[in-house]
Structure formats: structure tokens, C-alpha cells
Amino acid sequence: MTQNAHPVLAGPALWSAQAHMPSVLERQLVIERGEGSYVFTTAGQRLFDATAGLWHANVGHARPELAEAAHEQMLRLETYHIFGRYLNDRAVELAEVLAGLSPIADPKVILNSGGSDAIDVACKLARRHWQIEGKPSKSTILSREFAYHGLHAYGTSIAGLQFNRDGYGTESLVPETARVSTYDIDAVRRTVEEIGVDNIAALVAEPIQGTGGVIPPPVGYLEGLQEICQNGDILLILDEVITGFGRTGHMFATERYGMQPDMITFAKGITSGYAPLGGVFVAPRIWERFYRDSDDTPIFRQGATYAGHATACAVALRHLDLLEDLKLLPRVQELEVVLQAELASLEEIEAIVETRSAGLMAGVALRDDLSAEAITDALVSDGFITRPLRGNTIQLSPPFITTDDELRELVGAMKAAVLAHD
Numbered sequence: 001m002t003q004n005a006h007p008v009l010a011g012p013a014l015w016s017a018q019a020h021m022p023s024v025l026e027r028q029l030v031i032e033r034g035e036g037s038y039v040f041t042t043a044g045q046r047l048f049d050a051t052a053g054l055w056h057a058n059v060g061h062a063r064p065e066l067a068e069a070a071h072e073q074m075l076r077l078e079t080y081h082i083f084g085r086y087l088n089d090r091a092v093e094l095a096e097v098l099a100g101l102s103p104i105a106d107p108k109v110i111l112n113s114g115g116s117d118a119i120d121v122a123c124k125l126a127r128r129h130w131q132i133e134g135k136p137s138k139s140t141i142l143s144r145e146f147a148y149h150g151l152h153a154y155g156t157s158i159a160g161l162q163f164n165r166d167g168y169g170t171e172s173l174v175p176e177t178a179r180v181s182t183y184d185i186d187a188v189r190r191t192v193e194e195i196g197v198d199n200i201a202a203l204v205a206e207p208i209q210g211t212g213g214v215i216p217p218p219v220g221y222l223e224g225l226q227e228i229c230q231n232g233d234i235l236l237i238l239d240e241v242i243t244g245f246g247r248t249g250h251m252f253a254t255e256r257y258g259m260q261p262d263m264i265t266f267a268k269g270i271t272s273g274y275a276p277l278g279g280v281f282v283a284p285r286i287w288e289r290f291y292r293d294s295d296d297t298p299i300f301r302q303g304a305t306y307a308g309h310a311t312a313c314a315v316a317l318r319h320l321d322l323l324e325d326l327k328l329l330p331r332v333q334e335l336e337v338v339l340q341a342e343l344a345s346l347e348e349i350e351a352i353v354e355t356r357s358a359g360l361m362a363g364v365a366l367r368d369d370l371s372a373e374a375i376t377d378a379l380v381s382d383g384f385i386t387r388p389l390r391g392n393t394i395q396l397s398p399p400f401i402t403t404d405d406e407l408r409e410l411v412g413a414m415k416a417a418v419l420a421h422d
């Protein structure tokens with residue numbers, strides 16, 4: 001039967017496009033309310049949000065302080081664009097605060113609306129950098145197998161999850177990209193040699209791979225990447241869209257692993273999702289070119305109406321205070337210990353092949369004959385939102401305000417669900 005002979009299914013007008021529609025239409029849950037680490041569906045179910053949405057709801061849901069920050073700002077000024085001559089005071093203030101937090105010394109801060117935006121900007125800027133430096137052949141952007149960097153044109157093109165690249169007719173939407181190994185630093189070295197450092201603009205890496213299955217870096221791997229980049233004059237872009245602002249118990253994973261990137265992308269955790277916001281920290285070796293006092297100083301043509309959106313920036317400023325006031329970074333460090341102990345108990349189950357974690361993000365990999373999808377479905381019925389990832393892995397990344405007991409209940413529910421399916 002041809003594809004056209006199948007009936008077209010109905011459904012809500014909202015096309016949640018990141019899904020196989022026939023598989024999800026009957027199972028979609030509509031969230032209408034949140035409270036701390038819990039969300040509530042329109043059908044009245046209360047669910048523990050063990051993924052913090054898409055790794056974003058770090059301070060928990062529906063906090064009045066952040067709603068007030070948005071309300072106050074909107075009454076004063078919703079936003080004003082920042083296209084050069086004009087700025088808005090909130091974006092200026094936030095960038096100053098962020099520059100103080102950045103692991104890159106003396107950075108410039110580019111603001112936009114999310115993680116995919118940030119990746120597009122960082123990759124574009126890497127290519128622009130080498131054009132200006134008079135090395136136009138340095139144009140290839142390297143990324144890692146299993147990587148996820150959002151789904152704009154660059155994110156799609158550098159995706160290490162092949163299904164996110166497929167179906168657009170060319171190997172990559174944006175030309176000149178290549179993948180390197182996620183586990184084996186010698187293999188990375190070989191790929192870089194094959195392509196040639198004269199052809200490579202930058203290497204993009206999540207310090208801890210998230211959507212690819214929660215893969216913390218093997219010992220020595222990140223140090224190896226740093227060395228390869230330094231030796232080959234390759235810009236190192238660390239994608240901290242998940243790890244930024246505390247998920248590893250450090251403000252940035254860059255600090256946890258002692259890295260020295262040239263750019264860092266961030267999003268989610270800067271506002272815990274209370275407003276769409278993302279951005280890039282840029283090192284002086286890149287931004288200084290654009291700030292020289294000369295008529296022929298180049299321009300980085302990059303911007304968007306909502307870049308540095310004043311209300312989003314006001315929310316981010318209040319949110320950064322909240323992280324501090326609630327002492328959430330040290331709290332994540334405590335939770336990491338509890339989580340690791342709980343994961344160790346999961347590993348005693350034969351159906352669980354491996355658990356991987358760093359900070360408050362974990363992946364639980366199941367034996368091939370079990371289905372992560374089926375178990376996450378069962379967990380929803382039991383009141384827990386988890387998420388299947390690549391490699392038959394289940395994602396756990398609860399909000400930072402989770403209690404020790406909630407973490408234990410979550411892992412207990414998971415244990416029971418896995419045993420029931422075995």
C-alpha cells in the first residue's frame with residue numbers, strides 16, 4: 001500500500017513536530033500547572049518531574065518570585081531591541097553579571113532566545129573568525145557522535161544523533177561538518193589528522209552528553225580535546241545548554257573539568273525556563289577583532305528582535321539571585337551523592353546494564369530486550385516523568401529543589417517498573 005493510502009489522523013492544531021505523530025497522538029499529556037518539582041495534567045494527574053521538563057526547570061515550577069520579576073519588568077518596558085545603537089538596561093545588566101560568572105576571562109556575552117540559537121551563533125562566529133584571521137580554509141565544524149545541539153540549521157547539521165540529520169537531501173544542511181568519537185580520544189586525533197587542522201574551524205562538545213544518553217566524559221577525554229584544539233588552533237566551543245548554571249554542582253561544567261574553551265553556549269538553566277533565553281560567552285581572542293578602533297573593523301552580522309529580551313533578562317537576573325539565595329549549587333552536590341548511591345543499588349538489577357551520572361543528571365541503560373519507552377510509559381502511570389534516550393537509556397534529571405526522599409522514591413519506582421517488565 002502506498003503511503004498516500006493511509007488515513008490521515010486528526011489531532012490538536014498544535015503540531016509538536018519532534019515526534020512520530022501516529023505514535024504520540026493517543027498518548028499526549030497536556031500539562032496545565034506546576035508546583036515545585038511536580039506538574040499537573042489537564043486530566044488531573046500529579047507527576048513528579050524527574051526530567052525537569054527538558055533539563056530546564058532547575059528551581060522547580062511556578063515560583064512567584066520569577067513571575068513577579070516578569071510582571072514588574074513588563075509594566076516598565078517589555079523589551080527593546082539591541083541592534084547596536086540601542087540597548088536595553090536589563091540586557092546590559094545581565095551581561096555584566098554573566099561576565100562575572102563566566103569561566104572564560106574577560107568575555108563578551110551574546111544573548112538570544114535559546115540553546116539552538118546559541119549554537120547557530122557560536123558556529124557562525126567560529127567560521128567568521130577564521131575568515132577575518134585570513135585562514136578561510138578553516139571552516140569545518142567538528143562535533144561528537146551522539147551529540148545534540150538543538151535543531152536549528154547548525155544544530156541539525158552538527159547533530160551526532162544521525163536521525164536528526166537525515167531527510168534533508170544533503171549530508172548536512174550547512175556544509176562542512178564532521179563527527180568525532182565520543183569515547184576514544186585517539187580516534188578523535190585520527191579524524192582531526194584526516195581532515196587536517198587547516199580545514200577545521202571549531203570543535204563543539206557537550207561536557208557531559210545529555211540527549212545522547214547521559215555520557216560523562218571518559219577520564220582524560222576532555223583534557224585530550226583541549227590539547228587537540230590548542231595544538232591545531234581549533235576553537236573549542238563547549239555546549240553548556242544543559243550543564244550551565246548548576247546542574248553539575250558547579251556554575252559551569254567547564255569549571256568542574258578545568259577546561260579553557262573559546263566559547264560557551266548556555267540557555268535552559270539561565271532562567272530555569274521562566275523565559276526563553278540563551279547566549280554565548282566569547283573569549284577575547286575572538287571578540288577583540290570586532291572592537292578595534294578602525295574603519296575597516298569587521299562586523300559580525302548576527303542579531304534577532306528578541307535577542308537580549310528585557311523581560312527574559314529581568315527574569316534571569318532574579319533567577320540567578322534565587323540560585324544563590326536557596327544555595328542550590330551546594331544542594332546539587334549533596335544530591336549527586338544521594339543519586340549515586342541510589343544508582344548503585346539499581347545496578348544490582350540484572351536488567352540494568354549500566355548507570356551513568358554526573359551532578360544531577362543520570363542515564364539508566366537497560367538490557368536490549370527491555371524497552372526504555374515502555375518503562376517510561378509505566379512510570380508515568382505511577383506518577384513520574386522520565387524520558388527514553390538513545391541507547392535504551394532512561395533520563396533522570398530532577399529539579400535542584402528535589403528532596404533526598406523524592407530521589408529515593410523515584411529510583412524505587414524505577415526499580416519496580418524495570419522488575420515488572422523483566
Ligand code: PLP
Pocket residue numbers: 054114115116117119148149150151206210211239240241242267268278
Ligand atoms: N544544546 C544542548 C546540549 C541541548 O541539550 C539542547 C536542548 O536540549 C540544545 C542545545 C538546544 O536548546 P533549545 O532546545 O533551547 O534550542
